Amino acid sequence: MTARVDMVVRAFQRGFLSCISLLVPSGQRAEWRREWQAELWHVRRACAPAGAVSWQAEREVTAFCLGAFQDALCLRLHAPKNEPRIALLHGSALQCLLFLGGVLAASYGLTLLLPGVRVESHPERYQVRSGLIMIQDEAYSNDWVAATIPVERFRDWETTRQRYFDGLAFYRIGEQAVSAGSHGTGGWEVAEASKNLFSLLGLPVRFASQEGEADAGLPQAILSDAVWKREFGGDPRVVGSVLRVGGRDVRIAGVAAEGGWRLPGKADVWLLERDSEIAAGGRGHVVAHLTNQGRSEMWASYVHIDAYSPDEPGDNLCGFSFEERTRGPWGIYQFTVLLAFLALPAITTVSMGEYSVSSHRPSWSRRLCRWGYMGAKIALLLPIVYFLSLDVAYWHTTLYSLASEYAQLAASFSICLFGLRWALLDQRQRCPVCLRHVTNPARVGLASRTFLAWNGTELMCTAGHTLLHVPGLPTSWFSTQRWLYLDTSWEFLFTGSGVG
Amino acid sequence: MASETKLSHTTALILHALDAGLVYGFSVMEMTGLPSGTVYPALRRLERDELICSQWERQSIADAEQRPARKYYKLTVAGRATLEASRRRYPLLERLIPTVEAKQV
Numbered sequence: 218m219t220a221r222v223d224m225v226v227r228a229f230q231r232g233f234l235s236c237i238s239l240l241v242p243s244g245q246r247a248e249w250r251r252e253w254q255a256e257l258w259h260v261r262r263a264c265a266p267a268g269a270v271s272w273q274a275e276r277e278v279t280a281f282c283l284g285a286f287q288d289a290l291c292l293r294l295h296a297p298k299n300e301p302r303i304a305l306l307h308g309s310a311l312q313c314l315l316f317l318g319g320v321l322a323a324s325y326g327l328t329l330l331l332p333g334v335r336v337e338s339h340p341e342r343y344q345v346r347s348g349l350i351m352i353q354d355e356a357y358s359n360d361w362v363a364a365t366i367p368v369e370r371f372r373d374w375e376t377t378r379q380r381y382f383d384g385l386a387f388y389r390i391g392e393q394a395v396s397a398g399s400h401g402t403g404g405w406e407v408a409e410a411s412k413n414l415f416s417l418l419g420l421p422v423r424f425a426s427q428e429g430e431a432d433a434g435l436p437q438a439i440l441s442d443a444v445w446k447r448e449f450g451g452d453p454r455v456v457g458s459v460l461r462v463g464g465r466d467v468r469i470a471g472v473a474a475e476g477g478w479r480l481p482g483k484a485d486v487w488l489l490e491r492d493s494e495i496a497a498g499g500r501g502h503v504v505a506h507l508t509n510q511g512r513s514e515m516w517a518s519y520v521h522i523d524a525y526s527p528d529e530p531g532d533n534l535c536g537f538s539f540e541e542r543t544r545g546p547w548g549i550y551q552f553t554v555l556l557a558f559l560a561l562p563a564i565t566t567v568s569m570g571e572y573s574v575s576s577h578r579p580s581w582s583r584r585l586c587r588w589g590y591m592g593a594k595i596a597l598l599l600p601i602v603y604f605l606s607l608d609v610a611y612w613h614t615t616l617y618s619l620a621s622e623y624a625q626l627a628a629s630f631s632i633c634l635f636g637l638r639w640a641l642l643d644q645r646q647r648c649p650v651c652l653r654h655v656t657n658p659a660r661v662g663l664a665s666r667t668f669l670a671w672n673g674t675e676l677m678c679t680a681g682h683t684l685l686h687v688p689g690l691p692t693s694w695f696s697t698q699r700w701l702y703l704d705t706s707w708e709f710l711f712t713g714s715g716v717g
Numbered sequence: 718m719a720s721e722t723k724l725s726h727t728t729a730l731i732l733h734a735l736d737a738g739l740v741y742g743f744s745v746m747e748m749t750g751l752p753s754g755t756v757y758p759a760l761r762r763l764e765r766d767e768l769i770c771s772q773w774e775r776q777s778i779a780d781a782e783q784r785p786a787r788k789y790y791k792l793t794v795a796g797r798a799t800l801e802a803s804r805r806r807y808p809l810l811e812r813l814i815p816t817v818e819a820k821q822v
Contacts, residue, residue: 284753
């Protein structure tokens, strides 16, 4: 047996003892490990005297070490029960953090289960290209979903040289009869759209068919994810087959990504045609991509546009930036968190109370712990706000809608605001020394004597560190709660509390 | 712990070994031939029942001999009474353990 193998075996034996020591109750662990390490040293010397190494000796030493497992198990089984430890946990800072951790895990777990949230968590599916705007009649500037542009006007713009736009696309949604062969017939919401709509928006199309694009004879159709799953059972082989839409044959060229469409209107299928082939009449939506010059003019999310036509009077139009409206849940979350922090002083005081001048004030490390605890609460609260607001917004819906966006906005703001308020209230009711909730409230004084003497509530730290005075009626000389640090003369009252 | 405490044969054997004086776990193993997985848990139980008590060797002694300090066990008064009772119960115990001179810490 070589010295190197001997060294490895020794390291294994020491490591084994260290691992086994984890079974021993923590209060006895250090002494247990010390005794077994000492015994191991003596056993080794007895089995392999004068540094002689042999497999036989190592077997004996290892057999000795294996006995440590039974010893540790015996100590563990006969250890005092943990009721006092659980009692100590009650009302402690750790209990609060564990509770928040549990809520975070539950909200995240729910997030994984809700299909709508799963879609929202993939921003690449719905984020459109930068520099896109939606052009509308200014008379409908408050109604983003209204279809206001006639297709004839759009064709005029297409044929005119544009300084501010380098790409334009039109779409108009209406119900049409669709026959899907063996999959049945029905009235679908059909979006008659410019051929470049999806490429202009930068939206991904799944199973995009090269064959379909090459077939110039038939218009292309992009199925919505919902229709693809509902009518075709999510079969990717449907791409390339022919549909009959409003009396015309069209070829299915792909499937839109789930939750990708964030523009006004809900379509079951997008019929991509040349602009000249889009049926005349009716109004639709126009999407435009800004040139550099156009971007320099668009300094806000809304811009007024004057459209001049040589034959007709000019139109008053407006443009909405898409980036504001397709920012996704993360943008809404950031906005509401900022808003909640700003609104917090309006619903509660942010003061932690006054502290008595005393030599018994907690040390710097204790104070650091206190602020660390506050930071940990907020750090756990913020992801809870994000996940819970998404859960609320997409509880009943699997697809993005304005309603779900507003629901997320309201939920995120409310949960964050009241969560922060709770965090502050909780912090104010915890002893600055041991971070346990102060208890045993006692009314002191009479309300009728507010101006002659103090009245309010006194609470006590069960470990005997502090007394908290909360004024019944805030006055100019006692406006906020005060902490009184107790000196050592109080200790005898709290010796049985078991909290240190 | 009352002197009428009934001990198993193995535990009585360990108690008998400890009667040799201040001894440590490994020496009990050597004296009794029992494995470590039996001796050490038995020592814990005897100590919990206050039949024996333990004491760490002074570090200076261990340092002088260039070895780690050991934990020694010795019988308490109750333990000695229990041992006497177990001797009556297991009369052959005396023959299993050779007489050992008391060791001093």
